[in-house]
Amino acid sequence: MYGVFAGLVSQLAERYGEPYQSFPFGMMAYGAAGAGGWGSLCGALNGGGAAIGLFVAGEPQRTLLIDELFLWYETAELPAHVPESPILEMEMPRSTAGLVLCHVSITNWCKASGYKAAGKQQKERCRRLTADTARKTAEILNRNLAGQSFAAADFSEDVCGCKACHTKGSEMENSKGKMSRGSCHFSLAGEHP
């Protein structure tokens, strides 16, 4: 979270001074590893969301930008960024996160790469992923600033079909959210309550 948010906004602080300069960037460190290490929302996305929140107050625009960032994260082959001077030199395997949650994103990378979670390679993966997410956030914010329009994403379908029964307007109408496009933990054929 700190990496993406401070990576973007500290550049504005360097270029323009206030009001960016006095922002308490260090506060964003709480978002690491899915917030305090809990494995929930990926810290890079939480930082990207915060940066979008800082610059885009109006709706539905803010949500459209977040949707584009989060959908990109779920489906892109990452990390793509190769640092000039990496902290850890390595051939970096890529994976698709599948979900915006740190817990799932890391597990999917471990499956694809064969590396352990909490190892030095996973930490290097997350550093590079942070750079990718900062870049994507900047690109989205710049396109918005240039007046480009953002199409609403279609969240009406997902692979496991949860939404047919659980979202607004459906039979049970007892769930919310945009996660899990094909990444639910169970399928209807398996252990479904």
Add this chain to the structure above:
Amino acid sequence: MYGVFAGLVSQLAERYGEPYQSFPFGMMAYGAAGAGGWGSLCGALNGGGAAIGLFVAGEPQRTLLIDELFLWYETAELPAHVPESPILEMEMPRSTAGLVLCHVSITNWCKASGYKAAGKQQKERCRRLTADTARKTAEILNRNLAGQSFAAADFSEDVCGCKACHTKGSEMENSKGKMSRGSCHFSLAGEHP
């Protein structure tokens, strides 16, 4: 997220002025409904985490405080707060969130209450839950300020037993996080990959 963070820090702005007064509180609105409506980390907890991040920079202290807040959220019967002048007058059913994710927290409240997700009762539930989370965050921060120590929570066990195989030091070592104390979507007896 806005509710908890601005609810706490704007009181400091009123009392002390700067540096709180110029904080761009509005940016925190991105965290609503699990960040941009995605259903990931509950916005109230994201705001509580941000407030802890603002005031507690050192580790392991920051993580210990976040752990206490998040564990409370997973297990407490909420919402407990009854507003003097609620936006929606209603007998408010309580539930345990089970997990720090908006998606799961709301679904569990819908199951317990019989109310629909995205209805006016659910919105009132989340408003009151936000007040509860702001109060809990303030209590934790005040205890920390008073020099009370925070014990490390025991995350070595969870009901579904994921950690025996998946966390650091285990056979597969391919997962991270502290979520899912008894709230995983599948059990080993069911559909486990």
